[in-house]
Amino acid sequence: MPKTVCIVGAGPSGLVAAKSLLHDAPAGTFGVTIFDSQDRIGGLWPSRRDDLAGLVHPLMAANQSKHTVQFSDLAWPDDCPDFPRAWQVGCYLHRYFQTYCQEATLNLGRRVEQAEPLTDGSPGWRVRTRSGDGDVTEQIFDYLLVASGFFGTPVVPRLASDPPTVPIVHSSKYRDLPGLLGKSQAPGGKILVVGGQMSGVEIAGTIASHLSTATHSPGTSPIANPEKYSVHHITPNPVWVFPLFTTPKPKSPAPPFLPIDLGSYNLSNRPHPLTNTQGHISPEAAKAVHGIYRNTVGSDQSIFSPAVAVTPGEMNNPPYLAVSDYYLEFVRAGLISVSHGKLESLCSQVATVSPSGEQIGDIAAVVLATGFQASASLSFLPAATQETLSVRESDLNNSVALAFHNTHHPDVPNLGFVGFYRSPYWGVMEMQARFLTTLWLAGGPSSPSLPRPMRDALRRDNSIERTIKLRNDPRVSQFPMGDYAWLMQEFATALGLERSPPLGKMPRMPPSGMEMNILTPARYPSQILKEPQQLEVRECLRQTENTAWAGISSAKYLGKAVFRSLLGEWKLERDLISRLPSHPSGHFSGTAKFLLREGTNDGRESQFDKLAETGDAGMEYLYIEEGDFKASNGLTFRATRRYVWRYNEQKDQLSVWFVKTDDQKRADYLFHAVEFIVPEDPDNETCWRAKAGHLCIDDFYNVKYEFRFQAINLTDWRLTYTVKGPKKDYTIDGTYRR
Incomplete structure (x- = not known):
């Protein structure tokens, strides 16, 4: 007979726990039942663009990329943005459930109301659940796994x-x-x-x-x-x-x-073995x-x-x-x-x-x-169990005193936790699930059947004492449980997992000058992989490595970086040099404002419908410049002009649009798309350069840009137009500074 496991929560923690119990142990070892009070899986993550009832807005972008917000053996679709929206994360979780959790019994719309250890001396839990219409049932399980989420009550x-x-x-x-x-x-x-x-x-x-x-x-x-x-x-x-x-x-x-996370999790810039x-x-x-x-x-x-x-x-x-x-x-x-x-x-x-x-x-x-009060997510546990776990509503860190990086407590048999800590990066959730699967497969933390690496890891572990000590530490860090890369290393050591090498050669980056060694969940694949899983692992690695090479060796993501950094007001100085006596030369001095707004469909109606299908039409700027133009003939007058600047994330393209003459908040038609020029020797460049062209009836605009950065932010940039036509021959050369 399989050992029965009750999983509380059908978010990413609950799903990866179910997957590990079903696939990282011999078939039939565990029988898994999942309960969730919501009528959908995903936890915080909605799977529809119009699902506004949860704790996360469906259009919110994840603050870690899809290379971190993933499990080791399910790749994201290639056309998904690098930072997926919340509803896309929900769709990923649905696909994960369909791929790996079909053997689990899923109970949605049913809240775990109470879970108590059995009183007859045998290990196990009596779990009482309640449906939305008041139906109450009780079941007995061998194991209880808490994946109810850190975000309990606001x-x-x-x-x-x-x-x-x-x-x-x-x-x-x-x-x-x-x-x-x-x-x-x-x-x-x-x-x-x-x-x-x-x-x-x-x-x-x-x-x-x-x-x-x-x-x-x-x-x-x-x-x-x-x-x-x-x-x-x-x-x-x-x-x-x-x-x-x-x-x-x-x-x-x-x-x-x-x-952001590809650079943060580049292990080449850290000494090994990793320290916390x-x-x-x-x-x-x-x-x-x-x-x-x-x-x-x-x-x-x-x-x-x-x-x-x-x-x-x-x-x-x-x-x-x-x-x-x-x-x-x-x-x-x-x-x-x-x-x-x-x-x-x-x-x-x-x-x-x-x-x-x-x-x-x-x-x-x-x-x-x-923030949130995490203790509310444990309200179904008996008071005695909560006391053993040192649950404290007054604890500002919302910590629970658990062994080996928040996975279990040796004094509460057959109880496990996955994802119950601040910033539960998905790779660590997966490792916690694997750890519990191995622990329970061996018979518990005191079992002589424990694999030696896990036994050694548990002997060295001081997680409970450390958690309690940090509660009153005035110098506690933002993420007290531990940094991501170190936690992944600690779990891998305990589980006897080796970090797989990259698929191919990686770019060399400062400060170490070594090839990038980017940590993602797919770098720690399971030891038990079927062929479809192996293909998914390779696809995850391929996507990460292709992303790294695209960013380093091309102008990928540069349009996004420029667009983000344009927001606000710039001081603009511009010279107009005319080569025709009928058109005066002169100098413009004024300001240029980039006013952020959500993307509009004006001028791109056919494209916009496709953009809107993803629930995100991108962002754009209303560009307004105002100032004084002093002509070479001594005449001075007030001058203004407007454009709409857009960034298309799907195409990774920055573009500039003319505005309508009768409504100068609306885009009319495309002026030009900015084409960044990849330098032959990037280390000796003084700026990023770009070009564009536009034929306006008989007049051709030859456009050149120069963008200078200080780290991630633009400090100044230059825009030059050379215009030639039957009646035009002039150059506009403008410099923008903060």
Whole structure:
């Protein structure tokens, strides 16, 4: 008879646990039953573009690429974006279930209400579940596996003694501006975002992009007076903010770009064997990591605002990292303001920040990026079991005292955990599932049948003591359980798994100068693989290696990096040199603004329908330049022009469009697509160059660009048009600087 396993949760943790029990043990060893209170699998991840009921917006982009958000033996479709949307992650999980979990018994819409150890002395669990219509059933299982998710209940602090006079929502419930502001909208004001880690930065950047879209898009705005709103972000500490694409060559003025995690998980830049960089952070370790982050960003972030600068005084403190493409540029543009501290109170429309006592008035709404209380996800466990696991609602880290990197507790037989910690990268979830499968297959942590590598790993393990000690550590890191690469190494050692080599030669990158050695889940394939799984593993590796080569040896992702960095206002100086006496030469001095908005269909109606099928039509800018033109004949006049700049993620293409004369917020037709020129000797280039051409009736525009970077951000760029035609012969040469 198979040993029966109850898995609580059908998200990525529950599904990979089911897959491992069914495929990493001899067939028939385990019988798996999955319960989930939702009526779909996927956990946080919806599988439809219109599923707005969960904790994640279906159009939210993952902040790790598909090379990390994957399991080892199921590749993403080639046409999926590097950073998939939440609904696409849900579709991946459906495909994973169909591929590997069909033998499991799946119970959706049925919540695990109570799980208790058997009282007759035999190992096992009595599990009571309840359906949505109140039907209650009880079943007995040999094992209980908790995959109920770290995101239990949103933390909503009490902000005022009176009932709130402005809308207050948790960041997980924010979907759009009308939903936040409600029917009785204020005539403007500040949208207060509270919280300083990943979600605080991400939601502040998202709301700012929604405000910018509402203000600068054609047609009717979804809210009244969008230009009168702004975002005010309260964060306890300065945070390093990385975009989705960074560069492995930050010192180059013409750097290549890669998805953020491909550089972060390049093992060639770390000494081996790996040591843990998370947990207690000493001042020396903090300085070292701050230095790495500063090198990646290219500054201390003061170029955007003193409020987001990571000053020398902060360098001794544990660093914090967030991911957002537009947050820092919105800070520089003034749409996001930043205060340091904690929200002490909210009375009427005035917020008070401690310890400074700063008061922020004119609050129109509040979004709380204050995290989740993970203990709610364990409410079905008996109080005695929760006490053994040291579950504490007051623990700000939401930690549970579990052995070997949050997988089990030796005093609670036949209970296991997968994915129950902050930032459960998918590779670690898969390793936890394999670990429990091996542990239970051998008979438990004290069994003499344990494989020697696992027995040695358990003997050395101090995870429980470490977790409890870190709870009161003022120098605890952002991700206390451990860094991703080190955790993968620790699990692989315990399981006797070897990291597979890359399929082929990889590019050499600084600072080590060695070939890239990118850690992904597929680098640690299972020891028991059927031929279809082997093909999937190879496909995962191929995709990652092709991505690395494309970013390093071509202009792949450069259009995205340029587009992201254009946001905001630039100082523009332009010379016009005419070679015809009928057209005066002169100089233009003014500003150029790139105003971000969601992609529109104007001028590309046929393409737009296909873009919209993915639920993401991309982003674009309304470009507005204004200034004074002083002609060589002494005449001075005010001049302005507008374009629409677009980035097409599917084609990785940056393009510029003319605007309609009767509605200058709308694109009319294509001016040109930017073609980046791959240099023959990138290390000796002073900038990225690009070209384009446009025939306007009889006049040909020969367009040349130069883009100069400081690490990931543009510092200045140059745009030159040479125009020739029957009645035209002139050159426009403009330089843009912050």
